[in-house]
Amino acid sequence: MSASLIVFDLVGTFVFALSGATAGAKHRLDLFGILVLAFAAGNAGGLIRDVLLGATPPPGISDWRYIGVSLLAALVTFRWAPVVDRLRAPVLLLDAAGLSLFAVSGALKAHAAGLNPAAVMLLGVLTGVGGGMLRDVLVSEVPAVLRGELYASAALAGTAVVVAAQLLEIPTPAGAIAGAVLCFALRYLAIRRGWRLPFPREHSPRANGS
Amino acid sequence: MSASLIVFDLVGTFVFALSGATAGAKHRLDLFGILVLAFAAGNAGGLIRDVLLGATPPPGISDWRYIGVSLLAALVTFRWAPVVDRLRAPVLLLDAAGLSLFAVSGALKAHAAGLNPAAVMLLGVLTGVGGGMLRDVLVSEVPAVLRGELYASAALAGTAVVVAAQLLEIPTPAGAIAGAVLCFALRYLAIRRGWRLPFPREHSPRANGS
Amino acid sequence: MSASLIVFDLVGTFVFALSGATAGAKHRLDLFGILVLAFAAGNAGGLIRDVLLGATPPPGISDWRYIGVSLLAALVTFRWAPVVDRLRAPVLLLDAAGLSLFAVSGALKAHAAGLNPAAVMLLGVLTGVGGGMLRDVLVSEVPAVLRGELYASAALAGTAVVVAAQLLEIPTPAGAIAGAVLCFALRYLAIRRGWRLPFPREHSPRANGS
Numbered sequence: 001m002s003a004s005l006i007v008f009d010l011v012g013t014f015v016f017a018l019s020g021a022t023a024g025a026k027h028r029l030d031l032f033g034i035l036v037l038a039f040a041a042g043n044a045g046g047l048i049r050d051v052l053l054g055a056t057p058p059p060g061i062s063d064w065r066y067i068g069v070s071l072l073a074a075l076v077t078f079r080w081a082p083v084v085d086r087l088r089a090p091v092l093l094l095d096a097a098g099l100s101l102f103a104v105s106g107a108l109k110a111h112a113a114g115l116n117p118a119a120v121m122l123l124g125v126l127t128g129v130g131g132g133m134l135r136d137v138l139v140s141e142v143p144a145v146l147r148g149e150l151y152a153s154a155a156l157a158g159t160a161v162v163v164a165a166q167l168l169e170i171p172t173p174a175g176a177i178a179g180a181v182l183c184f185a186l187r188y189l190a191i192r193r194g195w196r197l198p199f200p201r202e203h204s205p206r207a208n209g210s
Numbered sequence: 211m212s213a214s215l216i217v218f219d220l221v222g223t224f225v226f227a228l229s230g231a232t233a234g235a236k237h238r239l240d241l242f243g244i245l246v247l248a249f250a251a252g253n254a255g256g257l258i259r260d261v262l263l264g265a266t267p268p269p270g271i272s273d274w275r276y277i278g279v280s281l282l283a284a285l286v287t288f289r290w291a292p293v294v295d296r297l298r299a300p301v302l303l304l305d306a307a308g309l310s311l312f313a314v315s316g317a318l319k320a321h322a323a324g325l326n327p328a329a330v331m332l333l334g335v336l337t338g339v340g341g342g343m344l345r346d347v348l349v350s351e352v353p354a355v356l357r358g359e360l361y362a363s364a365a366l367a368g369t370a371v372v373v374a375a376q377l378l379e380i381p382t383p384a385g386a387i388a389g390a391v392l393c394f395a396l397r398y399l400a401i402r403r404g405w406r407l408p409f410p411r412e413h414s415p416r417a418n419g420s
Numbered sequence: 421m422s423a424s425l426i427v428f429d430l431v432g433t434f435v436f437a438l439s440g441a442t443a444g445a446k447h448r449l450d451l452f453g454i455l456v457l458a459f460a461a462g463n464a465g466g467l468i469r470d471v472l473l474g475a476t477p478p479p480g481i482s483d484w485r486y487i488g489v490s491l492l493a494a495l496v497t498f499r500w501a502p503v504v505d506r507l508r509a510p511v512l513l514l515d516a517a518g519l520s521l522f523a524v525s526g527a528l529k530a531h532a533a534g535l536n537p538a539a540v541m542l543l544g545v546l547t548g549v550g551g552g553m554l555r556d557v558l559v560s561e562v563p564a565v566l567r568g569e570l571y572a573s574a575a576l577a578g579t580a581v582v583v584a585a586q587l588l589e590i591p592t593p594a595g596a597i598a599g600a601v602l603c604f605a606l607r608y609l610a611i612r613r614g615w616r617l618p619f620p621r622e623h624s625p626r627a628n629g630s
Contacts, residue, residue: 024566027562027567028567029562029566029567030567030617031618031620032565032571032572032576032617033565033566033567036565039542047472051266051471052257052268052271053266053267056472056473056474057472057473057539058472061535062535062539063536064536064538067538068538077620078620113267119267119277137347137557138566139562140350140562143243145243146234147237147243153242197240198241199241200235200241200287200289262467262476262481263477264474264477325482328487332481332487343558347558352449352558352559352560355452356452356453357447357449357450406450407452408451409449409451410451410499410501
């Protein structure tokens with residue numbers, strides 16, 4: 001990876017780790033719990049992708065900087081949880097940037113491993129949303145990404161651009177930038193306008209208990 | 211894998227994906243959430259098995275058809291959830307067929323990787339029930355297979371037949387068919403007659419609150 | 421691994437599997453559910469470590485004795501759950517011993533794979549606490565290790581000794597023993613004196629709902 005990409009990747013990991021640490025603080029976890037949630041939210045998506053690709057040991061483990069920024073996010077949240085909470089708006093924007101970058105870089109890694117377009121999109125989205133899903137499972141909640149705003153779909157659109165660029169033989173950097181910009185724009189608009197994905201028809205209109 | 215085996219495998223993936231999508235619809239997840247649950251339920255068992263065997267990237271990722279049938283199951287459930295719900299009885303039978311096939315094919319893969327009989331049975335059962343377990347964990351429920359009817363035990367019996375056939379040097383196809391038939395028969399009888407596994411003695415007879 | 425190390429490892433697996441089986445019995449799971457929780461609690465930490473290191477198939481699968489002691493723990497708990505429950509104090513001590521051994525052996529494996537000190541500590545702690553975390557996720561609880569007493573931190577201290585010994589070129593066995601003893605001592609004192617890790621400041625002093 002080029003130096004600038006690594007910087008982006010570390011910033012994305014830091015922001016995702018902040019979201020994990022904040023969830024841990026909300027659930028009254030102790031310092032270690034906050035650290036685990038920070039690491040999980042920041043790195044699980046990439047780790048699962050790398051394990052599925054057979055690229056072991058994954059950089060999330062073997063490059064100490066990923067562990068370092070996760071630890072930093074945990075300590076910052078532990079010490080200044082109320083401040084982190086108040087910065088929610090800028091953190092949401094950074095989170096959208098992290099999502100865009102993770103989805104596109106995940107898709108590029110899967111493409112480089114020779115996978116088909118459907119798998120490239122799948123692993124791109126998984127890289128983007130996997131960390132947040134594990135974070136929520138660890139605090140015993142249904143992952144927000146499964147029932148929330150337009151989030152994973154923004155990642156999916158971004159990876160689709162990457163795939164289309166490859167098929168049309170557009171140079172990789174151009175496709176990657178276009179995909180990341182589209183993902184970020186969709187996510188930004190979703191935040192501003194409250195866009196949501198459609199829900200299924202009522203499962204059973206009368207007896208909706210269970 | 212032979213062509214007919216792949217057809218069976220894709221049908222099993224589709225049926226398991228239906229169960230995931232239905233669980234997602236019941237929990238009021240959005241379209242993406244339903245898709246994730248469909249993919250997880252249909253493919254997680256095989257993916258975990260392949261990762262443990264070091265067979266990466268696993269076919270569940272690298273063969274687009276597995277992603278395709280999962281997507282199809284999600285869309286069908288999204289559009290016709292009430293219909294899928296009404297077809298519960300035939301879906302249960304297809305599910306029993308999927309379980310039989312996944313357990314046997316998982317055991318055969320583990321055997322081909324040179325694992326011992328205990329591991330062959332373990333990975334066979336994991337292939338059969340892993341998807342359903344991840345589906346339930348993602349909607350924050352204790353996996354049904356851990357507390358339900360006779361389900362995993364049917365898979366275990368089927369894999370035991372596969373192992374016994376290997377030890378007795380019975381031809382692989384014969385052992386595989388016998389194992390799948392036994393698994394399906396046990397599961398069918400369990401559905402019809404409400405067979406359940408035994409539960410442990412009362413943990414603490416008076417204070418059973420928890 | 422030397423013969424004595426394997427004996428320790430199997431004892432650790434057995435004790436962790438007991439904790440899984442006991443959790444399963446408490447949640448009224450059936451025999452299969454108890455077996456799954458026993459296997460998960462006893463082996464998941466090592467399995468995740470091995471998958472991340474690319475050491476597949478992992479010994480937890482390929483060596484039948486790990487499956488065997490997990491099965492034994494499940495059957496013992498199934499038959500004598502009240503007795504296992506009454507033996508809580510000695511089991512806690514054995515659990516502390518298991519934690520020490522798993523953390524140190526996990527760290528040594530990660531070091532042997534050429535990982536950096538931060539990753540060595542991470543994988544050591546993960547080996548020690550991963551099984552318990554999966555056990556709790558499977559019964560839909562927030563992992564005890566994330567909100568409990570000083571537990572993972574004892575493992576972290578032990579792995580730090582292993583790393584320090586490597587950096588100072590102290591012979592591996594000496595470092596390993598020192599790390600395990602420190603981990604055990606910290607955990608023992610934490611049990612006796614109720615030591616806990618610090619919690620974050622109140623997240624939002626007034627509106628502490630959610």
